[in-house]
Amino acid sequence: MTATAVVTGVGVLAPNGIGAEEYWSATLRGESGIGRITRFDPSSYPSRLAGEVTGFAVRDHVPSRLVPQTDRTTQFALAGSDWALADCGLTADSLPADERGVVTASASGGFEFGQRELGHLWGKDPKHVSAYMSFAWFYAVNSGQVSIRHDLRGPTGVVVADQAGGLDAVAQARRRIRKGTPLMLTGGMDASLCPYGLAAQVSAGILSESEDPARAYLPFDAAADGHVPGEGGAMLTLEDAERARERGARSYGEISGYAATFDPRPGSGRPANLERAVRGALADAGLRPDDIAFVLADGAGEPESDRVEAQALTAVFGPEGVPVTVPKTMTGRLYSGAGPLDLVTALFALRDGVVPPTVHVDRPATGYDIDLVTGSPRPVGGDAALVLARGRGGFNSAMVVRRPSAA
Template sequence: MTTAPTTARPTTTAAGTARAVVTGVGVLAPNGIGAEEYWAATLRGESGIARITRFDPSSYPSRLAGEVTGFSVRDHIPSRLVPQTDRTTQFALAGADWALADAGLSADSLPADERGVVTASASGGFEFGQRELGHLWGKDPKHVSAYMSFAWFYAVNSGQVSIRHDLRGPTGVLVTDQAGGLDAVAQARRRIRRGTPLMLTGGMDASLCPYGLAAQISAGILSDSEDPARAYLPFDAAAAGHVPGEGGAILTLEDADRARERGARVHGEIVGYAATFDPRPGSGRPSNLERAVRGALDDAGLRPGDIAFVLADGAGEPEPDRVEAQALTAVFGPGGVPVTVPKTMTGRLYSGAAPLDLVTALFGLRDGLVPPTVHVEETTGHDIDLVTGAPRPVTGDAALVLARGRGGFNSAMVVRGPAAA
């Protein structure tokens, strides 16, 4: 099932009364494999952005990316699955394993039809598809893998995770570019509120191959800087595009009452969400991002002053950055809330970015720290309190995560930390 927000009206999760809490997380990021490793690197301001090494990028105008390094697929994925799966699915399978282990759950913790999975995808299995198309045109159809029939598909991560862990409850995929990660978590939250006790959710993307990079370059919004410290600069006066990345996060969501009954550790709670759609470019009508922010706050039953910090989308382009800063200023006031974009350490991970930001928000609330937006130096023209340089101590138990996808998708999600969940 492929779903996407289609109107500018905020969408809230009003059905049901069950609360959805996060009891497990699995992270693969360019600056850290594993949730705590990622978090420690992020607080140190450690960037994973560098020149692409998975292939020779010399002939491309954009040569930097956030690559996941040190991941040995055969250490984490059963050997029979390796030839069936693209890198993005291998990430998703590993992340799901870790998210369930972090939650203290096993495959038989619940009946199969009481556990489900909803993930997001922006690119599908690009690298697998490129390789098999090369076999088709360079050799003949007999050399094309039978697994090509599904390994490239956007829904394959949900499918493979559901098979591996026998998840026979609600299953789906959201395809809304960078916003998809929040949309998937929101859909999982809906299923929890409607009676499904356990959902795996989040997103992973991995399109750092020649075919994938060419597709991203064609959009005209990648940075062509050769300097990793100056390539991706959201809200900076020198912003000129973003750096792509790979990875993301998978989360275990549970019914709060059930999680409490089994004595689970809780990372936090998903308390608010809204999605809007922007008007056609050139229409003269304003963005609906502000409406998404206000909708998420309303869904959470919170006021702007209750938000300890914001993880912004941070497009790294002058106009989208202006629109996002304007929306934040309209809701919180000039400099009214600390804002950060830790994606400057990983690149934009597309469907994996927002779930990773959710983990960052939950850990930030846990530890009372907002990680920095590294490399950004000059934010002239934006009335936001951007956290730069070093982590900043904060107090409060709620954070806002924003994500925007190409084509007009806006999503906003509010989380509470472990102390308030």
């Protein structure tokens, strides 16, 4: 019998809340963490807004010896991993080291660390470049540092697929649980709000240039003109459901379905493949469209991407057939951290029977035919939710989560 992967611990850092319950409370209140960038002077950039994590005192959460070795994104991952493991109730000696693994997602690696050390190289000389530069910038550094800190010697890896990568990493961890690994730590964090990181994002031409935090990121709105970047994300512990029950662990819910597809190149004339990912995730979960209580959409905030997503949802669920929300309008798009944070949001929404709103969207564009939750949270019943994530270059990922089983 194939093992069922359940979420037994979570650790969250988001622009509108540090800690899972703090984030969830702020999200239900509709509190936005988007504002003008404060980590550096953004005045020379066309896009100056972002979702920054505030109030994170790194030395309160990361051992002092690791601070000079790590980028902000890794510091987030270390803190989130500490919290997720503490939340699940396991200690370092609860399982043999080779029965504990880690898979994370990364979209940018340690941009801020890399920028600083390159500045030392060109502004001073090579002797001033940190030896830690050899790995602190790398996409796999979060998995590496987390595995060292918690002695995780089981399956280890990293997924790089822009925003879709966060769901892909959780799916890879789920595969390892189903193959017999007792515990997997997974998720994603991103923190590329530095001059170099923002320059790279601006170059894509898909950031909003609005100066108003309430009008900058408007997915499915008639005024949508791009997105706002953000930082943070979530780490999760996954366990086999039966083992978790045997040790009396609390389960937030089950990762019950997943599928990923890839879009054809632009201009090919072939349709996007998001709908196929949605149907694949439902099939993997053994569910019908009417079993889904709500959808956390990718919500790109670009008219064409929004149209493709709305059409996929309408094709699967029917016109206005399921409540749809984009709570990342309160945080910005967190890239590799977005999907894991949306999974936490979906699990808490199922737990509490309420869907958070898509804030600031007050004039949904015509022709989308989706039931967008706006204004205030909406009560909802049901046992399953769908989370979508899409990445630049054609990545599509869909994941279904369920309430914890009563068995």
